[in-house]
Amino acid sequence: xxxxxxxxxxxxxxxxxxxxxxxxxxxxxxxxxxxxxxxxxxxxxxxxxxxxxxxxxxxxxxxxxxxxxxxxxxxxxxxxxxxxxxxxxxxxxxxxxxxxxxxxxxxxxxxxxxxxxxxxxxxxxxxxxxxxxxxxxxxxxxxxxxxxxxxxxxxxxxxxxxxxxxxxxxxxxxxxxxxxxxxxxxxxxxxxxxxxxxxxxxxxxxxxxxxxxxxxxxxxxxxxxxxxxxxxxxxx
Amino acid sequence: xxxxxxxxxxxxxxxxxxxxxxxxxxxxxxxxxxxxxxxxxxxxxxxxxxxxxxxxxxxxxxxxxxxxxxxxxxxxxxxxxxxxxxxxxxxxxxxxxxxxxxxxxxxxxxxxxxxxxxxxxxxxxxxxxxxxxxxxxxxxxxxxxxxxxxxxxxxxxxxxxxxxxxxxxxxxxxxxxxxxxxxxxxxxxxxxxxxxxxxxxxxxxxxxxxxxxxxxxxxxxxxxxxxxxxxxxxxxxxxxxxxxxxxxxxxxxxxxxxxxxxxxxxxxxxxxxxxxxxxxxxxxxxxxx
Amino acid sequence: xxxxxxxxxxxxxxxxxxxxxxxxxxxxxxxxxxxxxxxxxxxxxxxxxxxxxxxxxxxxxxxxxxxxxxxxxxxxxxxxxxxxxxxxxxxxxxxxxxxxxxxxxxxxxxxxxxxxxxxxxxxxxxxxxxxxxxxxxxxxxxxxxxxxxxxxxxxxxxxxxxxxxxxxxxxxxxxxxxxxxxxxxxxxxxxxxxxxxxxxxxxxxxxxxxxxxxxxxxxxxxxxxxxxxxxxxxxxxxxxxxxxxxxxxxxxxxxxxxxxxxxxxxxxxxxxxxxxx
Numbered sequence: 001x002x003x004x005x006x007x008x009x010x011x012x013x014x015x016x017x018x019x020x021x022x023x024x025x026x027x028x029x030x031x032x033x034x035x036x037x038x039x040x041x042x043x044x045x046x047x048x049x050x051x052x053x054x055x056x057x058x059x060x061x062x063x064x065x066x067x068x069x070x071x072x073x074x075x076x077x078x079x080x081x082x083x084x085x086x087x088x089x090x091x092x093x094x095x096x097x098x099x100x101x102x103x104x105x106x107x108x109x110x111x112x113x114x115x116x117x118x119x120x121x122x123x124x125x126x127x128x129x130x131x132x133x134x135x136x137x138x139x140x141x142x143x144x145x146x147x148x149x150x151x152x153x154x155x156x157x158x159x160x161x162x163x164x165x166x167x168x169x170x171x172x173x174x175x176x177x178x179x180x181x182x183x184x185x186x187x188x189x190x191x192x193x194x195x196x197x198x199x200x201x202x203x204x205x206x207x208x209x210x211x212x213x214x215x216x217x218x219x220x221x222x223x224x225x226x227x228x229x230x231x232x233x234x235x236x
Numbered sequence: 237x238x239x240x241x242x243x244x245x246x247x248x249x250x251x252x253x254x255x256x257x258x259x260x261x262x263x264x265x266x267x268x269x270x271x272x273x274x275x276x277x278x279x280x281x282x283x284x285x286x287x288x289x290x291x292x293x294x295x296x297x298x299x300x301x302x303x304x305x306x307x308x309x310x311x312x313x314x315x316x317x318x319x320x321x322x323x324x325x326x327x328x329x330x331x332x333x334x335x336x337x338x339x340x341x342x343x344x345x346x347x348x349x350x351x352x353x354x355x356x357x358x359x360x361x362x363x364x365x366x367x368x369x370x371x372x373x374x375x376x377x378x379x380x381x382x383x384x385x386x387x388x389x390x391x392x393x394x395x396x397x398x399x400x401x402x403x404x405x406x407x408x409x410x411x412x413x414x415x416x417x418x419x420x421x422x423x424x425x426x427x428x429x430x431x432x433x434x435x436x437x438x439x440x441x442x443x444x445x446x447x448x449x450x451x452x453x454x455x456x457x458x459x460x461x462x463x464x465x466x467x468x469x470x471x472x473x474x475x476x477x478x479x480x481x482x483x484x485x486x487x488x489x490x491x492x493x494x495x496x497x498x499x500x501x502x503x504x505x506x507x508x509x510x511x512x513x514x515x516x517x518x519x520x521x522x523x524x525x
Numbered sequence: 526x527x528x529x530x531x532x533x534x535x536x537x538x539x540x541x542x543x544x545x546x547x548x549x550x551x552x553x554x555x556x557x558x559x560x561x562x563x564x565x566x567x568x569x570x571x572x573x574x575x576x577x578x579x580x581x582x583x584x585x586x587x588x589x590x591x592x593x594x595x596x597x598x599x600x601x602x603x604x605x606x607x608x609x610x611x612x613x614x615x616x617x618x619x620x621x622x623x624x625x626x627x628x629x630x631x632x633x634x635x636x637x638x639x640x641x642x643x644x645x646x647x648x649x650x651x652x653x654x655x656x657x658x659x660x661x662x663x664x665x666x667x668x669x670x671x672x673x674x675x676x677x678x679x680x681x682x683x684x685x686x687x688x689x690x691x692x693x694x695x696x697x698x699x700x701x702x703x704x705x706x707x708x709x710x711x712x713x714x715x716x717x718x719x720x721x722x723x724x725x726x727x728x729x730x731x732x733x734x735x736x737x738x739x740x741x742x743x744x745x746x747x748x749x750x751x752x753x754x755x756x757x758x759x760x761x762x763x764x765x766x767x768x769x770x771x772x773x774x775x776x777x778x779x780x781x782x783x784x785x786x787x788x789x790x791x792x793x794x795x796x797x798x799x800x801x802x
Contacts, residue, residue, distance in 0.1 A: 014788070015790075016795070017791075017792030017795050017796075018792070018795060018796060018799065055787065055788075059781060059784060060781070060783045060784050060787050060788065061784065061787065061788040062780070062784060062788055062790065085767055085780065085781050086576050086579070086767075088781060089579070089766050089767070089781070104762075106734075106737070106738065106741070106763050107734040107738075108734045108735060108738050109738065117745060120745060120746075121745060376626075380626055380627050380630060381627070382630060382664075384660050384661075384663045384664040385649075385660065387659075387660075387663040388649075388652055388656050388657075388659055388660045388663060391655075391656055391659045391663070391670060391673065392652055392653060392656045394670055395653055395655065395656065395692050396692075460668055460669060460670045461668050461669040461670075462669050462670050462671050463670055
C-alpha cells in the first residue's frame with residue numbers, strides 16, 4: 001500500500017520583489033513518507049522551516065519544486081504541489097484538517113457557530129451539527145459559558161482549544177497540527193492527547209510541529225528534526 | 237369651403253397619416269410617430285384624433301363626434317363642424333348610423349360593427365411615462381417587454397390602498413406584446429376593446445403618435461390573480477332613462493345638494509327615454525351581446 | 526462542463542482604440558491609458574472560472590478594472606471582446622454576451638443577482654422594500670400579490686429586516702438596511718450566481734460585519750456561487766475561497782485566498798499585502 005503522503009525533494013523559497021528579488025529559503029529538499037494512520041512529529045527551532053512544510057502541504061504556500069503525492073479518498077493519488085485549486089479546496093474541506101496556533105475567526109460568529117458551520121459545510125444536518133459541536137467543545141473543556149460568545153475575546157488557550165475542536169470535529173483523514181499544545185495547561189493537554197489517540201485509532205494520519213517534546217514523544221510514531229530548512233535527523 | 241383642400245389636410249399629409257395608420261394596425265399597440273400638423277384647434281384639444289379622422293374620412297361616410305359621451309359639448313360640436321364642412325360628410329348622433337366616430341374618453345354604449353371605425357383622442361399615449369421619464373428608455377422597455385416597473389406600480393397601489401386605484405388610462409396588454417394606454421376611457425369601457433369587431437385608432441396630436449387596436453385582437457387589462465380587474469358599478473340606475481347597464485356620471489343639484497346619476501352616453505340615454513315613452517326607436521345591442 | 530461560470534478573454538475598451546492599446550497598457554506599464562491614442566483599457570485578457578458553491582474574490586485598487594469587469598458580467602456594460610458561459614444557460618454552451626437583450630434580461634432576472642456598492646443603483650428607493658423584491662418576482666412572471674408578499678417576507682426575514690418595515694421605502698432606511706434589502710432583492714429568484722460589488726464599503730464597522738456575516742450565511746445555506754469584488758483584503762479573506770488580484774485592468778495573480786495572503790507571488794500582490802495595516 002502506498003503511503004498516505006509521499007513528499008519528495010520539497011523545496012520552498014520566497015522571492016521578495018520589494019527587495020530586488022531577494023530569495024528567502026523556507027525549506028530545502030524535504031523527503032518524507034507518512035503511512036496511513038501514522039503520526040509524524042517535527043521539531044526544531046523557530047525559523048527552521050517546520051511551518052513551511054505544513055503550509056506547503058496545505059497549499060497555503062506554493063511549493064517551489066518537489067512533489068507531494070497524497071492518497072485522497074475522493075481524488076485518488078494526487079500531487080498536492082500541482083493539484084488544481086478547486087481540488088485542493090475540496091480535499092481541504094473533506095479530508096484535511098489544519099490546526100494552527102493562531103485563530104482566524106470572523107467577527108460576530110459565536111464559538112459554537114464556528115464549529116457548527118464546519119459541519120454544515122460538509123453536509124451535516126443543522127441539529128446534528130449543533131449536538132456534535134457541543135460534544136467536542138466539552139471534550140476540549142471549553143467552558144460552556146463561552147460557547148455563545150465571540151472568540152475574539154478568548155485567551156490564547158481558549159482559542160487553541162476552539163481551533164482544535166474546529167479541525168477535529170469533522171474527523172479528518174489527515175491532520176496538520178502546528179503547535180497544538182502551545183499555551184495549554186496540563187489538563188487541556190491531556191484532552192488533546194486523548195483526542196489525538198482517538199483519531200489515530202480511527203485511522204487519521206497526522207503531522208505535527210511541537211515545542212513540547214515531552215508531549216510529542218507521548219503521541220508520535222516518528223520524529224524529525226529540522227535546522228535551517230533542512231531535515232537533519234529522523235527517529236522512529 | 238372650396239379654399240381648403242378636401243378634408244382640410246393636404247394630400248401629402250393625408251398620405252403620411254394613412255401610411256402611419258396602416259403601420260399602427262400592422263403592429264397592434266405599437267406607437268407610430270407621425271409629423272403632427274398645426275390644426276385650427278389648439279394641441280391638446282383633439283388634434284391627434286382630428287388628423288386621423290380627416291385622413292380616412294370620405295364621401296359617403298357618416299360622422300359622429302362625442303366628448304365624454306356627449307354629442308353636444310362645445311368641443312364635440314366644433315370638431316364635428318370642422319370635419320363635416322371640410323369633407324362634406326353627413327353627421328349623426330346615432331351610434332348605429334355612423335361609419336366613423338371620433339371620441340374623447342368614451343366608447344359608445346351600443347356595440348360597434350366591422351363597418352365602423354372608432355377614433356380616440358389621446359392626451360398622453362405613453363403608458364410608461366408614470367414610471368419612466370425617459371422616452372428612449374421607455375422605447376427600450378416596450379421593445380423588450382420590460383414591464384416589471386409598471387407591474388410594481390400596481391403592486392405598490394395595492395400595498396398602499398388595498399386596490400389598484402387607476403380609474404382611467406388603465407394599462408392594457410395588446411395582442412400579447414405591447415402594453416398601451418387605451419386613452420382616458422373609464423375602466424367600464426376597457427373590456428369593450430377585447431376581441432371587438434371594430435377598428436380602434438388612437439391619435440395623439442401633441443405627442444405625435446398614432447397607434448391602433450385592430451379588430452379581433454386580445455386586449456387584456458393588467459391584473460393580479462388575487463386582485464382581478466373590475467369595472468365601475470353603481471347602486472342605482474340613470475335618473476333620466478333608468479338604465480342600470482351603462483356608464484353613469486354624477487351630478488349635484490346646487491340648490492338641494494342632492495346627487496344624481498346620468499348616462500354619460502347622451503345619445504343612448506335619449507333613445508332609452510324614447511323607448512320608455514313607447515316611441516319607435518332602434519337601439520343597438522350592448523358590447524356584451 | 527461543471528464550472529458554473531467561465532469567462533474568457535474579456536476586455537472593455539473606452540475609446541477608438543489602436544493596434545498598440547493592449548501592448549502599451551497594463552501593470553508592467555502602470556497605466557490604463559494608451560499613450561498612442563488615449564484610449565482607456567478598463568480591462569483586458571480577463572479569464573477565470575467559478576465553480577458551484579464557490580466564492581471568488583476580485584481584489585484590486587481603484588482603477589484596476591474590477592468594477593468594470595463585474596458590470597460586464599451583469600450586462601450593465603457590454604464588453605469590447607470576450608466570452609461568458611453560464612452552466613445554467615443552455616448547459617454552458619452559448620456565449621451569453623452574444624445573446625439578444627431579451628435573453629440577457631432573462632439571465633439577469635433568473636440566473637444572476639447583483640448587489641451594488643451604491644444602493645441607488647440596485648434599488649428603487651421610492652418604492653417599498655417589498656415592492657423592490659416584487660419587481661424581481663414580477664419580472665419572473667409572478668402574478669399573485671399574496672404569493673409575492675409571502676416570498677418578500679421570507680427574504681426579508683432571512684436578511685434580518687423587520688417584517689413591519691416591508692411596506693416602507695428604503696430611502697428612509699439606514700445604509701446597512703438598504704444593503705440588506707438589495708441582497709433580498711438579488712436573491713428573490715434563487716439565482717445560482719450572486720455578484721457583490723464593494724457591498725460593505727462605506728458602512729460602519731459593526732454594520733459591515735453583520736452584512737458580511739449575512740453573505741457568508743447565504744453562501745453556506747443556499748450553495749450559491751458568488752463573485753465578490755472588493756478593495757478590502759479583510760472582506761476578501763472573510764468571504765472567499767479563491768481570489769483574483771487585478772491591476773491596471775489585468776489579472777496579475779490568482780490563487781487560493783490564504784495563499785494569496787500568505788505567499789503572494791506577484792510583486793504587486795506582495796506590495797498590497799505588505800501595505801495592510
